[in-house]
Amino acid sequence: ETGVTQTPRHLVMGMTNKKSLKCEQHLGHNAMYWYKQSAKKPLELMFVYSLEERVENNSVPSRFSPECPNSSHLFLHLHTLQPEDSALYLCASSQESLAGAQETQYFGPGTRLLVL
Amino acid sequence: AQKVTQAQTEISVVEKEDVTLDCVYETRDTTYYLFWYKQPPSGELVFLIRRNSFDEQNEISGRYSWNFQKSTSSFNFTITASQVVDSAVYFCALRPGSARQLTFGSGTQLTVLP
Numbered sequence: 001e002t003g004v005t006q007t008p009r010h011l012v013m014g015m016t017n018k019k020s021l022k023c024e025q026h027l028g029h030n031a032m033y034w035y036k037q038s039a040k041k042p043l044e045l046m047f048v049y050s051l052e053e054r055v056e057n058n059s060v061p062s063r064f065s066p067e068c069p070n071s072s073h074l075f076l077h078l079h080t081l082q083p084e085d086s087a088l089y090l091c092a093s094s095q096e097s098l099a100g101a102q103e104t105q106y107f108g109p110g111t112r113l114l115v116l
Numbered sequence: 117a118q119k120v121t122q123a124q125t126e127i128s129v130v131e132k133e134d135v136t137l138d139c140v141y142e143t144r145d146t147t148y149y150l151f152w153y154k155q156p157p158s159g160e161l162v163f164l165i166r167r168n169s170f171d172e173q174n175e176i177s178g179r180y181s182w183n184f185q186k187s188t189s190s191f192n193f194t195i196t197a198s199q200v201v202d203s204a205v206y207f208c209a210l211r212p213g214s215a216r217q218l219t220f221g222s223g224t225q226l227t228v229l230p
Binding site: 031033041042043045048050055056058088090092096101102104105106107108109110112 | 149151153158159160161162163166207211214215216217218219220221222223
């Protein structure tokens with residue numbers, strides 16, 4: 001496979017469930033991102049991992065828990081979500097130099113999440 | 117603070133018409149990057165172009181062209197001879213210098229009718 005893949009593509013969960021979203025990048029990049037896209041709102045950056053370390057967390061509630069076990073994989077663990085968390089969750093990856101220079105972010109197809 | 121404005125929420129054109137999507141940005145950084153992404157109904161954000169703030173040359177790629185004007189802080193995108201497959205939401209985005217965060221506009225829904 002090429003590019004950035006995400007599974008599952010669709011997910012319906014109750015507020016008491018625990019689920020995980022998975023992202024895998026096949027581009028050899030060293031930085032990965034989670035974005036949230038809600039209806040009628042611009043894309044919001046949630047988390048950034050660079051070289052497997054979390055480098056940004058944009059005030060995301062603790063019911064969202066990211067994990068980056070290696071530079072190719074990124075997870076978003078979900079628990080006790082609220083209906084307002086229903087959205088499209090997009091993963092992206094990019095190459096980041098040691099000096100901090102950023103290259104273009106490439107996105108996956110997203111997971112469309114519905115919380116009931 | 118960064119801001120990207122896409123004033124056109126929805127545009128509808130008939131196939132073969134030319135269409136221009138507007139993007140106006142705000143930043144205090146002297147070094148920054150501008151992007152356009154396409155989001156078809158499937159949801160994936162498809163990268164179209166990246167420009168840095170020091171390169172104001174316009175770019176053409178097939179039916180796509182981009183007009184970057186620092187004087188008006190605009191980075192407009194034109195599709196020539198539009199096709200039904202061009203129907204999608206198009207996002208303009210800005211990233212300052214070495215920052216990681218992309219600031220996206222709210223997107224323009226383009227519908228190309230047969």
